[in-house]
Amino acid sequence: MSKIKDLQRLLETKEISCVELTEKYLDNIERLNKTINAYVRVTAEEALETARKVDERIAAGEKLMPLEGIPMSLKDNISTKGIETTCCSRMLQGYYPIYDATVWETLKKQNAILLGKTNMDEFAMGSSCETSIYGVTLNPNNTDHVAGGSSGGAAASVAGNMAVFGIGSDTGGSIRQPASFCGLVGLKPTYGTVSRYGLIAYASSLDQIGPITGSVEDAAIIYDCLSSYDPKDSTSVGSRTTTHDKLNNSVKGMKIGIIDEFFDGINRDVKSSLEEAIKVYEDAGAQILHFKMPGLNAVLPVYFIIACAEASSNLGRYDGIRYGHKTDTYKDIDEMIRKTRNEGFGKEVQRRILLGTYALSSGQYDAYYKKAQNLRYSIIRDFKKIFESCDIILTPSVPVTAYKKGEALIDPIEIYMMDICTIPANIAGLPAVSVPCGFDKNKLPVGMQLIGNNFEDYKVLNAAYQFEKLTKGSYLSPEVEI
Amino acid sequence: MNYELVAGLETHVELSTKTKIFCQCTTEFGGDPNTHCCPICLGMPGTLPKLNKKVVEYAVKAGLATNCKIRNVSKMDRKNYTYPDLPKAYQISQFDQPICYDGYIKLSSGKNIRINRIHIEEDAGKLIHERGDTYIDYNRGGVPLVEIVTEPDFRSVDEVLEYLEKLRLIMKYIGVSDVKMQEGSLRCDVNISVRKKGEDRLGTRTEIKNMNSLNFIAKAMEYEFERHVDILESGGVIEQETRRYDSDLNITESMRDKEDVDDYRYFRDPDLVNIIVTEEEISKLRGELPQLPDEKMDIFINEYGLPREDAELLIKYKKIAEYFEEASRDIKNKKLVSNYILSQVFRRMPTDSGKEECAVSLPPKYFGDLISLLENKKINSSMASQALEKMLDTGKPVSEFISQKDMEGIDEGTLREICQRAVAENKEAVESYLGGKEKAFGAIIGYIMKVTKGKADPQKAGDIVKEIIKSS
Amino acid sequence: MITREEVLHIAKIAKLYVKDEEMDQLIQDMSKIIDYADAIKAVSRDSDVDFDNINNIANAFNEDLVLPSYRRDEILMNREGGENGYFLVRKSQRG
Ligand SMILES: [Mg+2]
Numbered sequence A: 001m002s003k004i005k006d007l008q009r010l011l012e013t014k015e016i017s018c019v020e021l022t023e024k025y026l027d028n029i030e031r032l033n034k035t036i037n038a039y040v041r042v043t044a045e046e047a048l049e050t051a052r053k054v055d056e057r058i059a060a061g062e063k064l065m066p067l068e069g070i071p072m073s074l075k076d077n078i079s080t081k082g083i084e085t086t087c088c089s090r091m092l093q094g095y096y097p098i099y100d101a102t103v104w105e106t107l108k109k110q111n112a113i114l115l116g117k118t119n120m121d122e123f124a125m126g127s128s129c130e131t132s133i134y135g136v137t138l139n140p141n142n143t144d145h146v147a148g149g150s151s152g153g154a155a156a157s158v159a160g161n162m163a164v165f166g167i168g169s170d171t172g173g174s175i176r177q178p179a180s181f182c183g184l185v186g187l188k189p190t191y192g193t194v195s196r197y198g199l200i201a202y203a204s205s206l207d208q209i210g211p212i213t214g215s216v217e218d219a220a221i222i223y224d225c226l227s228s229y230d231p232k233d234s235t236s237v238g239s240r241t242t243t244h245d246k247l248n249n250s251v252k253g254m255k256i257g258i259i260d261e262f263f264d265g266i267n268r269d270v271k272s273s274l275e276e277a278i279k280v281y282e283d284a285g286a287q288i289l290h291f292k293m294p295g296l297n298a299v300l301p302v303y304f305i306i307a308c309a310e311a312s313s314n315l316g317r318y319d320g321i322r323y324g325h326k327t328d329t330y331k332d333i334d335e336m337i338r339k340t341r342n343e344g345f346g347k348e349v350q351r352r353i354l355l356g357t358y359a360l361s362s363g364q365y366d367a368y369y370k371k372a373q374n375l376r377y378s379i380i381r382d383f384k385k386i387f388e389s390c391d392i393i394l395t396p397s398v399p400v401t402a403y404k405k406g407e408a409l410i411d412p413i414e415i416y417m418m419d420i421c422t423i424p425a426n427i428a429g430l431p432a433v434s435v436p437c438g439f440d441k442n443k444l445p446v447g448m449q450l451i452g453n454n455f456e457d458y459k460v461l462n463a464a465y466q467f468e469k470l471t472k473g474s475y476l477s478p479e480v481e482i
Numbered sequence B: 001m002n003y004e005l006v007a008g009l010e011t012h013v014e015l016s017t018k019t020k021i022f023c024q025c026t027t028e029f030g031g032d033p034n035t036h037c038c039p040i041c042l043g044m045p046g047t048l049p050k051l052n053k054k055v056v057e058y059a060v061k062a063g064l065a066t067n068c069k070i071r072n073v074s075k076m077d078r079k080n081y082t083y084p085d086l087p088k089a090y091q092i093s094q095f096d097q098p099i100c101y102d103g104y105i106k107l108s109s110g111k112n113i114r115i116n117r118i119h120i121e122e123d124a125g126k127l128i129h130e131r132g133d134t135y136i137d138y139n140r141g142g143v144p145l146v147e148i149v150t151e152p153d154f155r156s157v158d159e160v161l162e163y164l165e166k167l168r169l170i171m172k173y174i175g176v177s178d179v180k181m182q183e184g185s186l187r188c189d190v191n192i193s194v195r196k197k198g199e200d201r202l203g204t205r206t207e208i209k210n211m212n213s214l215n216f217i218a219k220a221m222e223y224e225f226e227r228h229v230d231i232l233e234s235g236g237v238i239e240q241e242t243r244r245y246d247s248d249l250n251i252t253e254s255m256r257d258k259e260d261v262d263d264y265r266y267f268r269d270p271d272l273v274n275i276i277v278t279e280e281e282i283s284k285l286r287g288e289l290p291q292l293p294d295e296k297m298d299i300f301i302n303e304y305g306l307p308r309e310d311a312e313l314l315i316k317y318k319k320i321a322e323y324f325e326e327a328s329r330d331i332k333n334k335k336l337v338s339n340y341i342l343s344q345v346f347r348r349m350p351t352d353s354g355k356e357e358c359a360v361s362l363p364p365k366y367f368g369d370l371i372s373l374l375e376n377k378k379i380n381s382s383m384a385s386q387a388l389e390k391m392l393d394t395g396k397p398v399s400e401f402i403s404q405k406d407m408e409g410i411d412e413g414t415l416r417e418i419c420q421r422a423v424a425e426n427k428e429a430v431e432s433y434l435g436g437k438e439k440a441f442g443a444i445i446g447y448i449m450k451v452t453k454g455k456a457d458p459q460k461a462g463d464i465v466k467e468i469i470k471s472s
Numbered sequence C: 001m002i003t004r005e006e007v008l009h010i011a012k013i014a015k016l017y018v019k020d021e022e023m024d025q026l027i028q029d030m031s032k033i034i035d036y037a038d039a040i041k042a043v044s045r046d047s048d049v050d051f052d053n054i055n056n057i058a059n060a061f062n063e064d065l066v067l068p069s070y071r072r073d074e075i076l077m078n079r080e081g082g083e084n085g086y087f088l089v090r091k092s093q094r095g
């Protein structure tokens, strides 16, 4: 069910040239992006140039590398040398990085075809792309709804058949939530497996780069390409094992943990889809185990404090001096910096910077940041304990299906709560994948999340792949016509 | 009323690693503006720091050489503040777990200046203000520093100056820094307070920031001491604040115009990982430390019998001290070697930096050979001086300038003849000597040495002269 | 409830301005979120272990080997108005 492999077969048998393939995707973008707004920048020239190179290599009889010739997209917070990279913020409009992110370097070496940079919430702070200066990204499944966020553009580029895969980033669910909203597979790898070098930081200890794809197998292929030790990233470890070769392990005897708290207060349609999915596993011989995790209600505030604190520091560098937005009029340097930041950052970003500054400020540090770090440690321990008796944990990806346009801006706390299922994996650094497992009454996709122990990305992908196979791919987005 | 000065020092020492602390740009001083920069030291979006291993080793060595304890597990923290010379708006430093702590440096008086901590951090870029505009060069941004923080143990400017000299020398000896003050590789913040003599309580302190000359430090401290005393004497209150020293006006002035909000929001840098230094590594680094200036001083004075002043002069320049040690390896009378270095060698290196460099083409072994001849009385001092000049000019061994014949001295027959002549031509001196004036004997020997151009052995000549006088 | 003065202090060190007309809404939003975050104060802490990093990595080091720096025109590429190779911030700028 791998689109990557299917397309490479077409390329290798010369049923289609890479230039033709790329043009088809560029045509789709041309046609659909006006409505969907998945891309904030299309890199047609670069794409076609690489495509020609691939065609030459095919003509010369070279064997294709795993991602060679595959049209794809990058989230706009991944540094691309010479290609404007803005984090969808006014602050970085007109910023042209002078270096490549490690993931982009890897993809480039593989001759993957970059079609463009995708929309996201400003500095990845949001869950609907509605904080992007380029406006919301719509859900290709139903354009009354959003594609989700913050990697909404990445997901929509794949769901709208405007890319074979999208590379996104996930700090609190930003890959898995839009994947879930769009009926796609979204993988947040184990923290440290994919290099963060060149990922414009939101919250360094939580951020991970990962793929959004139309199938589990594609996610596994991409993971295997991107997960390697990067000497430029001090927190990098690389993967301990490949995943693609382990997808076919049977789920028979697999121990799947259900943490009851994750199912509290979720949407009814989501719940019934999940229950069916659990039954699929059970019928296939998996063992379902139930756990309690009373610490779960601390996860959200812990996340929020850590993310905002780190963000407040990470975003301090935008001062108008070396790159990015700079205000026109000011009376001294201090005013220059403050005005620049006021004009450059949107409201949500400013709010999180202020909250993070508060959590770290003298007098508050112990009560908030230090306490949060401490609780983070105990949350990690809780998960370790659960993984002593199960292989993976199954949860909803999001308690709801894709929001209606405009719906997400209402109440900050309520919106933050929607990330409750995805956040724990970031807090604990665990690998987690969202796979489509059903539809709600409006035919909007429902996602199931599988969480694994550290470095057991292969287990979550294996379980996800088996689910896809057992359900004959019936929840995936329809096959692309080329 | 009698006031006492109480001061503590925070000294920033630039480490002499080849590359910056978190990237691999060069640390070379100078260079055209912004030519020693990369996306990492410029803090460009998405870049990540990675710690230079040498920085840790140097910091540990600095700690060991100043009697510090070394923390086996330490971490890097972010110190958040916005200033144009700081491209990430935070300085990566160490907050609550500095790599070295609890050390001291002993002053010549025997008093210990306690070192509270030594931590690792990155330097900022350089700002040039011109007509209110700010020009920024980030070449220095990311150069590694150690910050050495003392307890408020200083009671006089002299103690501060001696401490700084010692600290500088130690850093230099252990090879972790060039400590070139004029290039800003050693910079000081001084905390000052005053109190009435005999009081225990500390007064309110002010901090004078960022001085890189011993002379300015002394002047600034004196000024600030007087200022505190004046305020207190006139019934005023000292305000705790940061001040800068204006060397043109010789005053200190408040830096409040910077509108500093002191809330650095320190927290562990999530982009960096723990630094673990094992006991094995610590002892390995300890083993790599050279003999420190204080130990050398002890040996030079107590074993080699050098006067303190001479020893200090030699030790002040590490390479000179080492040259001396090499040259005097086989010499019993070490002072002989020291004398020639302090006079003839030093004359060729008029500046401090010249001595620092100690560019002598003459191998110390050759130097020693020459002194050995002198010590064994094969040659006299004037011969030695002349030969040394030529040797220093050419780098060639003593044999090039003093022949075997020159060194052979005088055979007994000739010496006896000369002695007889000496007795004959110095009748008065002989009379005086016989009359009990020992001194007069010296004049006779002096005559012989002069005639033989110093080649005669004065001991032997003396014996012969006495023999002649007795038998006459 | 966060106070107006606290917000102003925080804004100052965060190098942001808060417009008067936005102050009330901001105080409200921030207070709501802070109240929510206060939930963690109630959670008892069962250990004092300081979280360092997910994978307990230590000693990730660069060797002390110089690599070429970037060309200055690249370094300055994203900022016009540099002079003689410096980044430049004018004292003030009128519209
Ligand atoms: Mg410091």
Ligand SMILES: [Zn+2]
Binding pocket: B020, B023, B024, B025, B036, B037, B038, B039, B040, B041, B042, B142
């Ligand atoms: Zn650099």
